[in-house]
Each structure stands twice: as structure tokens, then as C-alpha cells.
Amino acid sequence: MRAYLDLCQRIVDQGTWVENERTGKRCLTVINADLEYNVGANEFPLITTRKSFYKSAIAEFIGYIRGYDNASDFRKLGTKTWDANANLNAAWLNNSHRKGEDDMGRVYGVQARAWAKPDGGTIDQLKKIVDNLKNGIDDRAEIMTFYNPGEFHLGCLRPCMHTHNFSLLGDTLHLTSFQRSCDVPLGLNFNQVQVFTFLALMAQITGKKAGMAYHKIVNAHIYEDQLSLMQEVQLKREPMALPKLIINPDIKSLEDLETWVTMDDFKVEGYECHEAIKYPFSV
Ligand SMILES: Nc1nc(=O)c2c([nH]1)NC[C@@H]1CN(c3ccc(C(=O)N[C@@H](CCC(=O)O)C(=O)O)cc3)CN21
Numbered sequence: 001m002r003a004y005l006d007l008c009q010r011i012v013d014q015g016t017w018v019e020n021e022r023t024g025k026r027c028l029t030v031i032n033a034d035l036e037y038n039v040g041a042n043e044f045p046l047i048t049t050r051k052s053f054y055k056s057a058i059a060e061f062i063g064y065i066r067g068y069d070n071a072s073d074f075r076k077l078g079t080k081t082w083d084a085n086a087n088l089n090a091a092w093l094n095n096s097h098r099k100g101e102d103d104m105g106r107v108y109g110v111q112a113r114a115w116a117k118p119d120g121g122t123i124d125q126l127k128k129i130v131d132n133l134k135n136g137i138d139d140r141a142e143i144m145t146f147y148n149p150g151e152f153h154l155g156c157l158r159p160c161m162h163t164h165n166f167s168l169l170g171d172t173l174h175l176t177s178f179q180r181s182c183d184v185p186l187g188l189n190f191n192q193v194q195v196f197t198f199l200a201l202m203a204q205i206t207g208k209k210a211g212m213a214y215h216k217i218v219n220a221h222i223y224e225d226q227l228s229l230m231q232e233v234q235l236k237r238e239p240m241a242l243p244k245l246i247i248n249p250d251i252k253s254l255e256d257l258e259t260w261v262t263m264d265d266f267k268v269e270g271y272e273c274h275e276a277i278k279y280p281f282s283v
């Protein structure tokens, strides 16, 4: 994916060093990046300049769709990506709202499926979108947002890719996704897969054609301990052709996603890549 490598190169060439208090590390940072994925043509934006663990990325997103709030549920689905934020961050470990081992609190999926209303009850943002789209309705507010500042103190991390806005033009579905903060070597590798897969799945379960996904990023950074691997290894590699994502056609509803879907329902065709790179992760 040339656009991904261009962003990495832009950070290396033009980035500004910014101290990050939460992790205690410096990040080489640029502001504003726009990526586009052609979901209709099934051009799956899987990074080829290193091995990409796409099933882990999809599992993370299915966990959000299911409203999970516990790292062990994510592990059962096939990803360990929330272990560190649930169990290793000092601020969260000392937070009186943490309900014990593996609890993530009211983050991501909880906000998507059970946003707490001030007058009691909850809002299921995702179900409303699915119901509208199935009926051919785009009310110009088909928005699912994880971003709830009133509940940040109840969760282990503020959402990074925080808002997904669907649009229907005729019978073609498009998606615009917004990300406030992006760990380009690790997080973006996953987030690209997630934006693409979310649109492909939503088109499939609402009976629409998939169109374009637009991924808008504000703060795009490389942590100081990731920089040499990016500069000296990943950026020296040539990207290969993009693979295709094959989703089990039996997935037909939101309920299917909530109940029986596993990572065996997702395959890639034609994925060739360079060797894995182990980037350091900052908690
Ligand atoms: N600093 C940081 N960066 C992130 O990208 C990030 C967070 N924190 N916290 C919340 C989630 C968790 N995410 C993660 C966490 C771990 C990997 C990771 O370790 N990926 C490895 C191996 C994945 C695997 O084997 O399943 C990789 O090489 O991509 C990726 C995304 C994305 N988010």
C-alpha cells in the first residue's frame, strides 16, 4: 500500500518531536492524513511490507460490534490487543471504577451498543444504523461514535478511531471514519483493516453495494522506540500487490455478527508479504 508508506515517509521527513505524558515517550508526529480504500473493488489495504495479523484486527472490531468490555472476551475471539491496556496501565489499575482483571470499562463497544442516556436507559447506535440502511434510509446522521467525554473516567483508554459515519448514495454504501490519534507502525496496520472490513460487513448485512471508505486521521505518530525499525527496515521494502478479503456470505445480519461469527469466516486471497517486524508497543 503506497499511501501507507507515503505517510510513514512523511512522518520521518517532516514530523515534529512531541513529548507524550501518558506513555512517557516522544513521538515523531504529523497532523492530518487522509486514506481511501476501494471496498467495492475489494482492494483490501493489508500492509505487505511486513506480515500483518489481519484476523487479530478483525477480531478487535467484531468485539466492538458485540459491545465487549473485557479483554478476555477479545482473547476468546482471537486477539490479545486489549490485554495491556486493561491490565498494565498504572492509571487504570488505580481507577476505582475498574471491575478487576481484564476489565476495560465503558470504552468502544459499550458506547456503540449501550450509550447511557441521562434520563435512564441506553442507546444502541449500531442497530439504528443497520435498521435504517436496510430500509434504504440515510438520515444524514448514520453515525456510530465511541467518543463520550462524560465517561472517559469509566474506561481504560479514550477511543482513537472514534467515529464511523455511513452514507447511502442510491444502493451504494460509503463510510467515513475519524481517528484522533494513530500509532502508525502498529495501530494503523489494524485500523486500515477495520475500516475496510466494517464497510464490507455493513454492506453485506444491509443488502447494499460496498463503495468507498474514507479514513481521516488527525495526529499520526511513530513512537521513538519504533523509528529505527520503520526507517531502516520497513521503509526499505517494496510493497506487493493488494490481496482480497473473502467474507463468509452466510453472514446476513447483525445478529449473525453478534452470535456465531468467528475469525474462520474471514480469509484473504493473494496475500504476499515481507517478513514480520516486531514493533514495540507503548501502554
Ligand atoms: N500504543 C498503542 N498503539 C495502538 O495501536 C493501540 C493501543 N496503544 N491501545 C489500544 C489498541 C490496541 N491495539 C493494538 C495492540 C497491539 C497490537 C500488536 O501488538 N500488533 C502486533 C501483533 C499482533 C498479533 O500477533 O495479533 C503486530 O505486529 O501488528 C496492535 C494493535 C491498537 N491500539
Ligand SMILES: O=c1ccn([C@H]2C[C@H](O)[C@@H](COP(=O)(O)O)O2)c(=O)[nH]1
Binding pocket: 022, 157, 158, 160, 161, 181, 182, 183, 184, 186, 187, 188, 191
Ligand atoms: O485503534 C487504535 C487504538 C489506539 N491507537 C494508538 C494511538 C496512540 O498511540 C495510542 C493511544 O494513546 P492516546 O494517548 O489515548 O492518544 O493508541 C491506534 O493507533 N489505533
